Amino acid sequence: MNNRDWNRRDFIVKPILWAGAAGVLSRTDLLLAETASSGALLERTLGRTGLKLPIVSMGVMNADVPGILRHAYELGIRHFDTAAVYQNGRNEEMVGSVVKEMGIRDKVVISTKIGTRASFQNTAEAKKGFIDRFDASLKRLQMDHVDILYHHGVDDADHAKSDGQIEVLASLKKQGKTRFIGISTHETIPVLNAVIPLNVFDVALVTINYTMAHDAEKLATIEKAARSGMGIVAMKTQAGGTVRPDSKLPKELPAESQTALLKWVLNHDFIATAIPGFSTYEHLEQDFSVARNLAYSEPEKKFLADKAFVAQAEFCHQCGECLADCPKHVNIPALMRSHMYAVQYRNVSMARQTVAEAGGLGACADCGECLAACRKTVQIGRKIAQLKELALV
């Protein structure tokens, strides 16, 4: 892998005209946006690993079609991310089989992930269990080493700092079974703040997408991790995909939504690469086009400025701070979850069940305007109105 650092003077400044009016794009989007002048592949360095990668990589998680991996490599993807838990190990088997068949092991960066339980960290048994599971992964991958081994799904600061776990990872790195070690998390702020001072993890795999546009603390924490030398890989970049479950909801997201969402992530220069999970050739080609051009097209700008989408994209964090506002004591977090089931997971039956468990929408019937105010970004009244339109009761 070429270790040459990325040179920002190579790229063209392109202002984001809609940012001010929409007020939803991050401040980072107002900074330099990259456009390869000749359509060449954009690459960044993955922190202290020195690995130089195209900015779009592949999360293999949802793909079980070898042809997609082959085509991804043909297009220029060089980093493939899998995990022991995906499809019970079959995902690793597929990755290993394709890499071997194509003879490209020395040309690609392979990462896998092994999880542990927070309550079961520092015992000899736990350490041995981790090593055994990783050895099984290597066998499935048909490799004697991976490039990045993640401690998978760590969502607690103490879990992240576990001495026993860090000792095992460091040992595997020393043995050469992994070139670098990383941590993957959905609880970005506490976990990254816990591991940055340790200076142990080479890479962090974090959730970052457009729904976090207003979360300055989260973005700042990720940037801090990057500036400390950790390579940052972005996951969950597409914030749920394109499909809408019901004709009464706003229509299916437009195709440009997917490239817009991915560009929004990658327009943060502290993200080295993203691993969107595509399972069709069409999505692969669409997402990978972003690796040659980060400038927003007019339809993409329009999509990101669309207040309807912004409303839908405002995920409820289930903090419950809104509960005190409601005079009817409605279970607002449950209703927001229901909205997420209907809109994001396309599971209307689950949404209906959750509304029922929350006591229905009857208590909201008499309220002209919702008095509950989200301390973050959720438009509670609008989402409840959408639930009523879905006739989930």
Place this chain on the structure above:
Amino acid sequence: MTFSSRLIRTFFPIASPVLLIGLAFIGNVARAQSAASTHPQLAKLLAEPLPSHPRPEGQPAFYTPDSLYQYIDGGADVYLLYDFQSLMHQEFKSGGAELTADIYDMGKPEDAFGIYSAERSPKYNYIPVGSEGYRSKGVLNFFQDRYYVKLTGSGTGTDTLLDQLAHTMSTRIGGNRALPAVLSKLPQLGRVRHSEQYVRKDPLGHSFLAPAYVVTYASTPKESKLMISVANDATGAKSRIDQLTKHFKQTGECTPAAELGENAIRAKNSFEGSVIARTQGRYVVLLLNPSQDGAALLKSAALALH
């Protein structure tokens, strides 16, 4: 000292542990009842009595589509694709063994088969349990009706305990034990056992072909994949094969192949390989990487679906 205070001082040391035990029992019963009331169908699958009476370690944990990722992280996405409804997770101890039972309610038998088939390999050690199941050291997974059951264990006598637990749960689940009907119609010659899959999304990398059944055939050293894409009607099937034709024309080559039957094509590109396909009523029948006998297999499968 009053009589009442003497009474308390005398009997409290005796009564308090009894009271605590009683409260704990009532609490456990209440929590179990709570589990039974909120997840009655799942709860009864692990209700006492269980063979060898394993002791539950704590209360069962339940996961929803919203929270499943907390248990299996990114692995949750594929379960959501198959319309995952809920999961009951329970740990047990039995003598020197520790067991874990994960029961996934997938809502429909086809989806239970779908997620089960996504995670299994033809190479596993299959055993007669449920609709289909397999075992390896410390692991026993099976599916039956709408449920996908995953059992793990470690310690003395684990395999026997897992077998007993699996068969008990299978009896309690009852319901539909058959594999999807389409699969039973497909040719048996050269078919790789336990390779069948029900793919709800993007079969073979093409969204327009969903949902579909995929089966591996190995009549030559190189494996072929037979896919049965299920459309709503013949018009839908024609539309699907037209989209497939367009894809191959854009990425490789595609020509009509009337000798193969209704709306048939031959196609290939650099990353998928070779394909022959045709329609049969509401189905698109496709063979990826066909062998020399591929045409016969394709026609035979189509005829079986007629």
